[in-house]
Amino acid sequence: MARGTLPRDLAGRHVVISAGGTREPLDPVRFLGNRSSGKQGYALARTAVARGARVTLVAANAALPDPAGAEVVTVGTAAQLREAVLKAAGDADVVVMAAAVADFRPAAYATAKIKKKDGEEPAPIALTRNADILAELSTGRPRAGQLVVGFAAETDDVLANGRAKLARKGCDLLVVNEVGEQRAFGSEDNEAVVLGADGSRTAVPFGPKEALADTVWDLVAARLPTGTE
Numbered sequence: 001m002a003r004g005t006l007p008r009d010l011a012g013r014h015v016v017i018s019a020g021g022t023r024e025p026l027d028p029v030r031f032l033g034n035r036s037s038g039k040q041g042y043a044l045a046r047t048a049v050a051r052g053a054r055v056t057l058v059a060a061n062a063a064l065p066d067p068a069g070a071e072v073v074t075v076g077t078a079a080q081l082r083e084a085v086l087k088a089a090g091d092a093d094v095v096v097m098a099a100a101v102a103d104f105r106p107a108a109y110a111t112a113k114i115k116k117k118d119g120e121e122p123a124p125i126a127l128t129r130n131a132d133i134l135a136e137l138s139t140g141r142p143r144a145g146q147l148v149v150g151f152a153a154e155t156d157d158v159l160a161n162g163r164a165k166l167a168r169k170g171c172d173l174l175v176v177n178e179v180g181e182q183r184a185f186g187s188e189d190n191e192a193v194v195l196g197a198d199g200s201r202t203a204v205p206f207g208p209k210e211a212l213a214d215t216v217w218d219l220v221a222a223r224l225p226t227g228t229e
């Protein structure tokens with residue numbers, strides 16, 4: 001799509017986007033991670049810049065070039081991502097949580113590399129919960145009228161799981177992807193349905209992640225309060 005034809009409907013707005021996947025360290029050389037490439041979050045950042053927004057991109061372990069015109073804050077763990085997003089959200093009009101945030105982290109961090117021992121079975125890895133940043137943002141709303149957008153990857157019962165997750169998180173919009181071995185993770189294309197807390201449902205056909213990003217911004221722009229600047 002030619003960027004020049006896009007509306008500058010995010011001019012004067014501050015948008016915060018998280019992207020990538022967190023890594024939760026187990027010892028100095030190992031971590032628990034996930035397969036998020038960061039491509040969808042980076043596409044959201046590029047398209048938001050093109051539509052005139054001031055963009056803060058909180059990037060977790062994404063090996064992608066910085067989007068021109070965005071402020072990029074790099075983080076590693078879910079705790080670091082939470083801190084960076086909450087800080088940037090203070091004066092944001094919109095926060096989009098496109099990052100895959102680890103639900104759990106190792107309960108203990110070994111400061112020295114864990115070694116195997118002859119004849120011994122490995123010790124189980126105990127996990128502990130990470131904070132739910134999206135739920136916290138949705139409840140907190142540091143700025144009146146701030147919009148909060150979540151992403152959900154589901155493998156089955158996509159719509160029912162999406163509706164339940166939207167209600168549980170309390171966000172305004174939830175972008176629901178169906179994922180499987182060949183879908184969404186790492187690919188250039190995406191297919192999704194965007195569910196609104198107002199009951200709306202917008203299907204986004206299989207296509208480039210930029211197209212999904214622009215649909216998200218269309219839905220956001222239509223819901224932003226006017227005349228508050």
Ligand code: CTP
Nearest residue numbers: 097099101103130131132133134150151152153
């Ligand atoms: N998310 C978050 N903080 C977490 C986990 C998830 O902010 N600790 C956000 C993600 O960035 C995403 C949304 O919540 O925008 C949904 O993530 P998902 O993993 O689908 O939801 P969960 O509530 O973790 O549910 P599940 O048990 O299906 O993983």
Ligand code: CA
Nearest residue numbers: 100101102103
């Ligand atoms: Ca999760």
